[in-house]
Amino acid sequence: MIDEARLIAQAARGDRDAFEQLVRSRQQRVYWTAYQVVGNEDDARDIAQQVFIRLWRVLPRYRGGRRFDAWLRRITMNLAIDAYRRRQARPDAAPLPPRPSSLPSVAGTGPAEGLDRREVQAIFLRLARRLSPQQRAVFVLKEMNGLDSDEIAAALEITPSTVRNHLHQARKILRRGLAALYPEYLPARSRGGGAGGDA
């Protein structure tokens, strides 16, 4: 298997095969990250395509010292947050998210026991509409991509303390939404707090 730094260097010199290998190795992460931020498959697909087109255009300027994935993540989040903001500005264009048809059905565990991944996804998309773009982006990078607060701060170009605040607010808002709409999926000790209303 070809060394990744070499692959990136080849792609930066315009080698299309090398670049396509990079795309194939990153497209799932880019797509699903965008999907969790924007909340629908069409926009996520557009964003993923734009991310790689932009990457192809700017890759010749890439300096090997910087972390490639952090760079890619920043491009992804910038495009996804912009798309989400545009969606929010047009509420009529953002109906309640349908159940994504493409998610593999995988039984969950813990509070989600009995729910398959599709249902968990639908609950998240419904409740995440209450979050600001930054709160949602932080939550997605933390809980779904497993990044730490420093990595999130770098991806979103904000301070770690802002990451902490957004994450805390996002969890509070989602927890309140769960309490209001899906109390059965909250841990027993979290139930009974906060009101919510429909998303």
Place this chain on the structure above:
Amino acid sequence: MTPCWPRTADLLLAREERRLGPDGAAWLERHLATCGPCRQEAAQGEPLALFAPLAGERPLPAGAEAFILGGLRVAQEERQVPARRWRPEPLAAAASLAAAALVLLWAAAGVWTGPEPQAPAALQRAWAEAPLPPHVMNNAVATVEDIRSSTAEVLAFSFPGGASGNTEVILIVDRSIDL
């Protein structure tokens, strides 16, 4: 929210990310045991296990890969080959300098000082025979004078000859586009 919350929140996140030292952990335990508002905030901000199944990568939906790669290939076709950085070729640069020096010497020596450019003989003759002053003409003059401005001028000439007896030439000189 209490004044102690920002520090508590920092330490809670550090603990969650497994980068909290023993001193911080001890302080956090003690503080949460005694500060009700921070304890309540901490409970509200705990990770939500419900969404854990959404973590990680999954296969792309049908058609997404083809869409991504298709758009990418179109963009790649449009990508311009980066222009080569210009570097002077020593031989070409020397030749250019020599040519420029030769032209300067030639001009200084007056080699290029030839006779004034002359209009063709027929035009010079017609010009000499044109009735003066030139602005007095038939009805056409009044029409073209209407468009005279601070930057434009109309010169009208009438030459004997031609099918109708006279050949009329009207020149409109617009200095606003003077190069």
